[in-house]
Amino acid sequence: MKRDNLKNYSGNVDVLESNIEEPQYNIYGEVEPDVEPIRNVWDKTVKVEENGYYWKKEPVFKKGGEIPIDKPIIVELFCGCGGTSLGFEMAGFEVVLGCDIHAPSIETFKTNHPNCSTILGDVRKVKPEVIKELLNGRKIDVLMAGVPCQGFSLNNRKRHENDDRNLLYKEYIRFIEVLQPRVIVLENVSGMKSTGNFVEEIEKDLSKAGNMVVKSKMLYAPDYGVPQKRSRLVFVGVEGEVFNFNKIKKTHGPETGIPYVTIKEAIGDLPSLKPKESKKKYKSEPFSEYQKLMRLNTNGSVECHNAPNHPLETIEKIKNTKPGEPMYPKFKQRIRLAWDIQSPTQVSGGIRPQFQFGHPEDARGLTIRERCRIQSFPDDFIVKGGIVQGRVQTGNAVPPLLAKALAKAIKDYL
Secondary structure (H helix, E strand, O other): OOEEEEEEOOEEEEEEOOOOOOOOEOOOOOEOOOOOOOOOOOOOOOOHHHOOOEOOOOOEEEOOOOOOOOOOEEEEEOOOOOHHHHHHHHOOOEEEEEEEOEHHHHHHHHHHOOOOEEEEOOHHHOOHHHHHHHHOOOOOOEEEEOOOOOOOOOOOOOOOOOOHHHHHHHHHHHHHHHHOOOEEEEEEEHHHHHOOOHHHHHHHHHHHHHOOOEEEEEEEHHHHOOOEOOEEEEEEEEOOEOOOHHHOOOOOEOOOOEOOOOHHHHHOOOOOOOOOOEOOEOOOOOOOHHHHHHOOOOOOEOOOOEOOOOOHHHHHHHHOOOOOOEEEOOEEEEEEOOOOOOEOOOOOOOOOOOOOOEOOOOOOEOOHHHHHHHHOOOOOOOOOOHHHHHHHHHHHOOOHHHHHHHHHHHHOOO
16 A cells, blocks of 8 residues: 555654555455455444444544635534535535545545545544644634434434434534634434434534524425435524524425426436446436536546446345335335435445445446435545445435535525
8 A cells, every 4th residue: 555644733644545444345245346455354343334444543634725715614524525515615615624534435525625624533532723723813614513413313223312422513512612613504314303302402502602593403405406305404503693594595396396306307317237337428418407417517427336236136126126115124215216206315324235225227226426416416526435435425425405505595694
């Protein structure tokens, strides 16, 4: 492996370029692509998303380019692969720093935000003063955080209030107190709303830390042009004002007269694939406004469109399932998608299951590009880290079009 001379915020360190210490295997024992193996033993006692991909050493800071003076700036903690940041960029913001513990996510974030600074590491080990120094006295316009949501997720069958990850929002508060941004944005899954008095507690804590009034609201992704039934709970506070959630303009749905985007409109122009096959040429010209939007900045080729490798019994399972119906009786959300619907909520998946949804026509699971389309990531957005880690990143992300609608409303306050 090559070495990349990055700087730790407290001194100089040498860091392995790939940031990955162990191989990632799928459920069939195959090493995931784009990962250089060091160990050939999979430790099944460790959570899938943590196995060799969570950076457990001291945080690593990598400085980006010059910060423009003509755009409002944002910093995102728990940034993941950058869905929220991308949406804010679409609305005219400049992302100056992203921080996350998941190595492939930071690699993806940096690839798609090349001018941005990054911190790879546990936010609990990061000092807010590092960001303050980076900004050289400039005040942050928006400080965002997408705290881990597994403890609240309705897709987590072991979901409970006492999950340690639920309290990571307290780390976000530590940064608010030091950095005092103009706007704070915290997002989480809809399941938080039904977990005790947690929402009210968070609103109170954020309001005190930012010296502002923080309120929350559930946002439904299809209302903003996303072809997926995904809801996110969003907390917003604005310096000196109370944020009006009615300023977030819906683009689709009953209130607008514009139908929700369907799976056909979302991915119907992507090439058909057999299991383990890859193609880079679009199947057709774009035949929906959504496809035109997704292909806006491409050079005519499809990236990250590699079909999963399935055993014969899985192929038969998908082939024999009617589009729109569950493939497995115990897992009602694991459906074979139909062309005329919106996708159920994508989840991070990981090793088990190897795929979440079946393709409407092909007897296979979805490619990373198809998952990106369903999340509203455009086709020039590149996901790093292999198929399994690509599913982890796309499943955890905030849809950029939802984030864009939120960002446009926030911009009116700056």
